[in-house]
Every structure is written in structure tokens, then in C-alpha cells.
Amino acid sequence: MSTNNPCLTCGACCAYFRVSFFWGECISAGGSVPDHLTVQVSPFHVAMLGTQSKPARCTSLMGDVGCGVRCTAYEQRSSTCREFEASWEHGQPNPHCDMARAAHGLPPLDPPLQPQLSPDRVA
Ligand code: SF4
Ligand code: SF4
Structure with missing residues (x-):
């Protein structure tokens, strides 16, 4: 990263959304997400523990929102986590990213997201 x-x-x-996904992504079903980090929210879905009710905060999130954070389940995170994109990560805004940031008093990200070095500028 x-x-x-x-x-x-x-x-x-x-620390805003319910982060839910198909239970088949859990380790016990052959997936990657540790079962003890999830809670069942429907017959076919689980959510990351801590996000099943408001105020939501995934128990796998360490640190202070808006300052410095780390996902302690990063390598094992669900498809929902993997597929969520920061605004302008791929040149498009993500209103859900903006919404979550606004809920924590953070401004939306501005494009471009970060300077990109072209290959000929990489030493
Ligand atoms: S990216 Fe990590 S901290 Fe965030 S919701 Fe997913 S598992 Fe939790
Ligand atoms: S910048 Fe957007 S995608 Fe990244 S952690 Fe914040 S809300 Fe989530």
C-alpha cells in the first residue's frame, strides 16, 4: 500500500457503513475472513463485527479516524472491503467515500488523488 x-x-x-458480505467469504466456509471478526446479519450474510449497528465501527480498525488508521485484517478482508474505492482512486468520485468522510467531519478527497510518477521518472 x-x-x-x-x-x-x-x-x-x-466507521460508518454496515460492512456486510456473503457468509461464504468466511474461513469456515473456505474463504479468507476470520469468523470471529464477523456477526451474522441475515440467513446468508455476515457483517464485520462492530458494523452491524449504529454507531458503526469495525473492530478490525485500529487508530483514530481522520488521523491514522490501520486495518488489522487487511490481508483477510472481505470483497466488500476490497471493492470499496476512495474517491478518485481510479479517476472517478465515490459518493459513499465522500459521505463517510463527511459523517466524520472530513472534506471529500480532491482529484487527482495523488501524484503519479510515469515510468521514465522512476529511478
Ligand atoms: S477494511 Fe478492515 S477495518 Fe475496514 S471494514 Fe474492512 S476489515 Fe474492517
Ligand atoms: S478515503 Fe474513502 S475509501 Fe479511504 S478510508 Fe476514507 S472513506 Fe474509506
């Missing part, structure tokens, strides 16, 4: 990744000083989405 890049050190100028804005998510490392944010974490708002992990």
Missing part, C-alpha cells in the same frame, strides 16, 4: 494513500489517515468508511 502506498504511504500517501489517503485511507491511512481516514478510515471513515470502516
Whole structure:
């Protein structure tokens, strides 16, 4: 992960939304997400523990939202986590990113997200 990744000083989405996904992503079903980090929320879905009710905050999120955070389940995180994009990560805004940040008093990210070095400028 890049050190100028804005998510490392944010974490708002992990402390705002219910982060749910198909239970088959859990380790006990052959997936990657540790079962003890989840809670069942429907017959076919689990959510990251701590996000099942408001105020939501994933128990796998360490640190202070808006300052410095780290996902302690990063390598094992669900598809929901993997697919959530920061605004302008791929050149498009993500209203859900903006919404989560606003809920924590953070401004929306501005494009471009971070300076990109072209290959010929990389030493
Ligand atoms: S709200 Fe956006 S910037 Fe903040 S951690 Fe989530 S994706 Fe990253
Ligand atoms: S598992 Fe990690 S990325 Fe997913 S909601 Fe929790 S802290 Fe955020």
C-alpha cells in the first residue's frame, strides 16, 4: 500500500457503513475472513463485527479516524472491503467515500488523488 494513500489517515468508511458480505467469504466456509471478526446479519450474510449497528465501527480498525488508521485484517478482508474505492482512486468520485468522510467531519478527497510518477521518472 502506498504511504500517501489517503485511507491511512481516514478510515471513515470502516466507521460508518454496515460492512456486510456473503457468509461464504468466511474461513469456515473456505474463504479468507476470520469468523470471529464477523456477526451474522441475515440467513446468508455476515457483517464485520462492530458494523452491524449504529454507531458503526469495525473492530478490525485500529487508530483514530481522520488521523491514522490501520486495518488489522487487511490481508483477510472481505470483497466488500476490497471493492470499496476512495474517491478518485481510479479517476472517478465515490459518493459513499465522500459521505463517510463527511459523517466524520472530513472534506471529500480532491482529484487527482495523488501524484503519479510515469515510468521514465522512476529511478
Ligand atoms: S472513506 Fe474513502 S478515503 Fe476514507 S478510508 Fe474509506 S475509501 Fe479511504
Ligand atoms: S476489515 Fe478492515 S477494511 Fe474492512 S471494514 Fe474492517 S477495518 Fe475496514
